[in-house]
Amino acid sequence: xxxxxxxxxxxxxxxxxxxxxxxxxxxxxxxxxxxxxxxxxxxxxxxxxxxxxxxxxxxxxxxxxxxxxxxxxxxxxxxxxxxxxxxxxxxxxxxxxxxxxxxxxxxxxxxxxxxxxxxxxxxxxxxxxxxxxxxxxxxxxxxxxxxxxxxxxxxxxxxxxxxxxxxxxxxxxxxxxxxxxxxxxxxxxxxxxxxxxxxxxxxxxxxxxxxxxxxxxxxxxxxxxxxxxxxxxxxxxxxxxxxxxxxxxxxxxxxxxxxxxxxxxxxxxxxxxxxxxxxxxxxxxxxxxxxxxxxxxxxxxxxxxxxxxxxxxxxxxxxxxxxxxxxxxxxxxxxxxxxxxxxxxxxxxxxxxxxxxxxxxxxxxxxxxxxxxxxxxxxxxxxxxxxxxxxxxxxxxxxxxxxxxxxxxxxxxxxxxxxxxxxxxxxxxxxxxxxxxxxxxxxxxxxxxxxxxxxxxxxxxxxxxxxxxxxxxxxxxxxxxxxxxxxxxxxxxxxxxxxxxxxxxxxxxxxxxxxxxxxxxxxxxxxxxxxxxxxxxxxxxxxxxxxx
Amino acid sequence: xxxxxxxxxxxxxxxxxxxxxxxxxxxxxxxxxxxxxxxxxxxxxxxxxxxxxxxxxxxxxxxxxxxxxxxxxxxxxxxxxxxxxxxxxxxxxxxxxxxxxxxxxxxxxxxxxxxxxxxxxxxxx
Numbered sequence: 001x002x003x004x005x006x007x008x009x010x011x012x013x014x015x016x017x018x019x020x021x022x023x024x025x026x027x028x029x030x031x032x033x034x035x036x037x038x039x040x041x042x043x044x045x046x047x048x049x050x051x052x053x054x055x056x057x058x059x060x061x062x063x064x065x066x067x068x069x070x071x072x073x074x075x076x077x078x079x080x081x082x083x084x085x086x087x088x089x090x091x092x093x094x095x096x097x098x099x100x101x102x103x104x105x106x107x108x109x110x111x112x113x114x115x116x117x118x119x120x121x122x123x124x125x126x127x128x129x130x131x132x133x134x135x136x137x138x139x140x141x142x143x144x145x146x147x148x149x150x151x152x153x154x155x156x157x158x159x160x161x162x163x164x165x166x167x168x169x170x171x172x173x174x175x176x177x178x179x180x181x182x183x184x185x186x187x188x189x190x191x192x193x194x195x196x197x198x199x200x201x202x203x204x205x206x207x208x209x210x211x212x213x214x215x216x217x218x219x220x221x222x223x224x225x226x227x228x229x230x231x232x233x234x235x236x237x238x239x240x241x242x243x244x245x246x247x248x249x250x251x252x253x254x255x256x257x258x259x260x261x262x263x264x265x266x267x268x269x270x271x272x273x274x275x276x277x278x279x280x281x282x283x284x285x286x287x288x289x290x291x292x293x294x295x296x297x298x299x300x301x302x303x304x305x306x307x308x309x310x311x312x313x314x315x316x317x318x319x320x321x322x323x324x325x326x327x328x329x330x331x332x333x334x335x336x337x338x339x340x341x342x343x344x345x346x347x348x349x350x351x352x353x354x355x356x357x358x359x360x361x362x363x364x365x366x367x368x369x370x371x372x373x374x375x376x377x378x379x380x381x382x383x384x385x386x387x388x389x390x391x392x393x394x395x396x397x398x399x400x401x402x403x404x405x406x407x408x409x410x411x412x413x414x415x416x417x418x419x420x421x422x423x424x425x426x427x428x429x430x431x432x433x434x435x436x437x438x439x440x441x442x443x444x445x446x447x448x449x450x451x452x453x454x455x456x457x458x459x460x461x462x463x464x465x466x467x468x469x470x471x472x473x474x475x476x477x478x479x480x481x482x483x484x485x486x487x488x489x490x491x492x493x494x495x496x497x498x499x500x501x502x503x504x505x506x507x508x509x510x511x512x513x514x515x516x517x518x519x520x521x522x523x524x525x526x527x528x529x530x531x532x533x534x535x536x537x538x539x540x541x542x543x544x545x546x547x548x
Numbered sequence: 549x550x551x552x553x554x555x556x557x558x559x560x561x562x563x564x565x566x567x568x569x570x571x572x573x574x575x576x577x578x579x580x581x582x583x584x585x586x587x588x589x590x591x592x593x594x595x596x597x598x599x600x601x602x603x604x605x606x607x608x609x610x611x612x613x614x615x616x617x618x619x620x621x622x623x624x625x626x627x628x629x630x631x632x633x634x635x636x637x638x639x640x641x642x643x644x645x646x647x648x649x650x651x652x653x654x655x656x657x658x659x660x661x662x663x664x665x666x667x668x669x670x671x672x673x
Contacts, residue, residue, distance in 0.1 A: 068610050072592065075585075075617045082581045082624055086574050215605030222606065233600040234592040234610050248593040255589045259582070279637070282629065289625045293618055524558030531566055532640040534647035535554055 005352035009194070010171065013187045017175055020183035026389045030180035030396055031097040031371050032273040035537075039280040041189060042271060043287020048188030049267050049364040050077075050288065051195060051295055053135050053357045054423045059296075060329075061322025063303020064315055066237035067225060070303055074296035076258030081292060084263040085285045089278035090442050090530040091269065096537045099269045099434060100376040103441050103456075105529075106522040107449035111381040116456040118381075120433040121266040121372035123460060124426050125365040126407055128265075131422035132365070133411035135323075136168045136358045137161035143327065143351045161415055169408035172363040176370060177400040180393075181274060184367045191360035196291060198353040202326070202346075203298040205333045206305035217301070220308035231307075250492045254424060257496030261427030264434030266368035267361075278533050302326050309333065327351060366407070370399035417480055421472050424494055425463065432459030432499040436507050442530060447511055448518040454510025459503030466495035556650075557643055566639040573631055577624055584620060588613055 024030055037045070055077060062070030095101035100117030107113055140160050175183055210217040218232060225231035238251040262268060275281050306315060306325040309332045318324045327350055334346030374396035379387045387395075437455045440447045472493050473479060475486035492498070511518075529535050557563050591599055592610065599610035 068614075071611070071614050072589075075588070075614055079581060079585050079617060079621055082577060082621060082628075085625055085628060086577060215607055218606040218611075232606065232608050232611065233596065235596055251593055252586075252589060255586070259585060282632065286625055286629055289621065293622060297615070297618055521555050525554040527567065528554045528557045528563060528643070528647075531570060532557070532563070532643040532647070534557070534644040 005348055006355045009190070009352060009356050013175065013190060016186040016190070017179035017183035020179040020186065024180045024182055024393075027097070027375070027392055029182060030393045031270070031375060033181035033185050035274060035276050037185060037274045037280075037284075039275060039283025040287050041185070042275050042280070042284035043291065044192045045185045045188035045274075046268065046271050046284055046288035047291035047295070048192035048195070048360050049271060050262070050265075050292060051192070051357065052132060052361040052423070053139070053354055054131065055296075055299070056195065056199070056357055057135075057139070057323045057326050057354060058423075059299045060302040060306060060326040061315070061319075061324070062237065063299060064306040064310075064325035064329075065312060065322040067221075067231040067304075067307075068234055069237040071300060072234075072238065072255070073258070074299050076255055077262070078289070078293050078296050080259045080262035081285065081289045083260065084268065085282070085289065087263050087438065087442070088272050088281045088285045089533075091438070092272045092275070092278045092281040093533045093536040094442070094526055094530045095273060097270070097273055097375050098372050099264075099266065099438065100372065100380070103437055103452050104380075104449075105526050106441060106447070106519060107452065108519075108522070109380070109385055110449045113449050113452050114376045114380045116453045117437075118372045118376040120429075120456050120460050121376075122369045122403070124264075124429045124433070125266050125369040126403070126410070127422050127429065128426035129362055129365045129403075129407040130410045130414065131426070132358055132362050133165050133168055133407060134415050134417075136355070136362075137165045137411065137415050138323065139351075139354060139358070140164040143354075162412055165408055165411050165415065168359055168362060169404055169411075171359055172366050173401055173404035175359075175363045176367045176404070177397040180396075181270075181367060181371075184363050185271075185274060187363055188360050191356045192291065194353050194356055196295065198350055199295060199298045199302065202330060202333065202350065203301040203305075205337060205346075206301050206309065206329065209305075209309065209333070209336065217304055217308055221304040223308075224311040225307050226312040246491045249497060250494055253428075253492050253494035253497035256500060257424060257428035257431050257494055260431035260435050260496070260500060262430075264430035264438065265427070266372065266430070266434075267364035269434075270364075270368045270371055273537070278536070302329060305329055305333075309336075327354070362407075366400050366404050369403050370396050373399040373403070421467075421493065425467055428467075428494060428496040428499060429460060429463045431496055432463045432503040433457075434459070436500070436503045440504075440507055440511075442526070444511075445520060445523050446518050447507070447523075448514060448516050450514035450516055451507045451511030455503050455507025458506025458510075459499060462502045462506075463495040463499040466490050466492075466499055470495070554647060557647060560643065562639055563643055566636060566643070569635055569639075573628065573636075577628055581620065581624055585617065588617060 023034075028034055055073070059070055059073050062073065064070075091102050094105055098117065099121065100114050103117050104110060104113045138161065175187055179187075207214075207217065210220065222228050222231045227236070230236065238247070238254070240247055243250075271284075272281050275284055303325065306329040310325065310328045315322055315325045315328060318328060327347060330350040331343040331347040335343030338345070374392050378395045379385065379392050433456050436459060437452050440451065440455065467473065469488055469490045470493055471479060471488050471491070473488065474481045475488035476493075490498075591613070599608065599613075601609045603609050603612045
């Protein structure tokens with residue numbers, strides 16, 4: 001039944017994609033959806049791009065098992081949008097399609113800057129993509145209720161996992177390479193509406209079971225959490241008292257990456273350019289704040305509701321990391337309203353929503369990285385900024401295919417690893433590699449191209465190297481590599497606390513140490529354009545008194 | 549749009565005002581929300597007993613402050629938007645229109661010159 005509902009979603013989105021293809025002609029259409037989306041539409045799409053299955057299933061699961069600490073994720077993910085709100089108008093005015101447009105505005109045609117931005121965009125996207133796709137693979141065996149060793153219609157769980165990754169990969173490649181930004185945006189909008197409807201329905205049903213008394217729900221959750229009296233207090237999962245100061249620093253590091261990463265996520269930045277002007281961009285971020293805020297508030301009801309109604313034991317029995325909590329909750333709540341059939345129906349609906357969520361987020365990521373490859377690397381580096389539009393769009397379609405295949409390959413390869421850390425790592429990389437370069441480009445008069453390149457690579461390499469040398473990879477209880485291997489030097493699992501300041505330092509040092517002079521004229525030009533929108537792409541210039 | 553049209557506006561008094569207003573606003577908001585967010589994170593990490601105090605029924609201080617983070621985010625976004633609409637948008641629209649006008653004038657001059665040139669060439673023949 002889940003499959004049936006999901007098939008309906010696919011048929012509808014395919015129709016939209018085909019329609020979008022018919023209406024996509026040049027680069028403005030393919031990369032920016034013709035800049036014709038309204039603030040509200042783009043706000044829905046931003047929320048759709050942002051709310052991944054990791055937050056839907058993952059956060060509900062963490063709250064269900066660790067109580068209050070899971071809620072910290074929700075808060076970080078929302079608060080981050082304020083920074084986005086402050087930057088969105090400036091970036092919309094200064095850029096054209098990608099972050100690299102903003103970074104290279106002042107420094108002219110420097111291939112190094114474009115290349116750095118493209119490398120960072122693709123790296124962040126691919127890490128995030130792999131995490132989402134492995135998540136999709138894990139989800140399917142849980143949804144079909146296949147336990148290890150069993151088969152479902154002759155398919156083993158391993159095979160089901162691989163098949164799911166392949167199907168998701170094919171779909172996302174199709175959405176992006178065929179529908180471009182127009183198609184992908186509509187997929188996001190449909191997904192956001194579905195996800196909000198699903199979570200709202202579930203939340204209302206859960207709360208109604210407790211007479212809409214939040215306190216009563218929390219009490220019930222506490223009682224069935226396996227650690228009554230502590231479940232609602234901080235420190236059940238992160239910064240446990242036993243971990244001492246390292247644990248607390250690690251926790252702060254995660255918090256920093258969450259709050260500073262959002263404004264540098266490539267699939268979010270790409271969405272700033274799909275609206276006609278800066279005002280619409282502001283409106284769209286405000287919509288996103290409203291939707292994302294409402295959604296993350298509801299994760300409270302989902303998580304605590306799951307503990308209260310399903311119980312901690314039943315959740316860990318199904319999946320030790322709690323990713324099925326929201327699904328089990330749907331089944332329990334549906335059953336209590338309309339009997340076993342109701343349970344199956346609600347479970348199928350929420351499961352289909354989860355699939356739609358994954359599919360939409362991975363499409364957004366593939367679009368962002370193929371846009372960057374085609375526009376920044378092919379268009380500006382290989383073709384010196386003078387490619388034919390049709391050529392560039394063809395390259396973008398092809399890059400979507402290449403990146404999609406690459407991500408599928410990686411996801412199949414690492415499908416059995418615990419890759420949940422990749423999401424946090426993607427945020428840390430976005431916060432270290434992209435945010436310092438964006439902020440300094442917009443606000444620091446002396447900043448130059450050497451600084452951009454140093455900042456981007458410094459942040460990117462810094463965060464990757466720190467994670468490679470951390471307990472995530474070796475020497476910890478949950479490391480990727482088996483126990484005798486231990487080369488960890490860096491004690492924190494989250495690199496942000498060190499890698500973000502390091503990236504700023506690299507950017508400043510690169511600027512001051514290079515002999516290259518910054519161009520104050522270009523900086524004034526950028527600041528006028530960023531703040532007023534004069535000369536921004538897609539802005540119809542008023543032709544006052546200039547009639548023929 | 550020609551580069552000097554934009555760079556020329558950079559020294560305009562109104563642009564300076566716009567820039568100063570935006571920077572003040574942005575710094576206030578960034579200071580407020582980052583300060584409050586990290587205070588909250590620090591409380592969660594170090595002031596465990598305080599966060600565990602009951603507030604309303606089973607809702608403790610930690611959850612209450614967490615929900616307040618949501619409220620403060622909504623309020624700051626709303627304040628920013630209101631301020632931008634009142635104090636930033638009119639200024640930037642004025643400057644943008646002026647830049648557009650300047651560009652249009654330049655365009656017209658160029659067209660007139662080209663036309664004159666064409667006529668001169670034609671009469672000389």
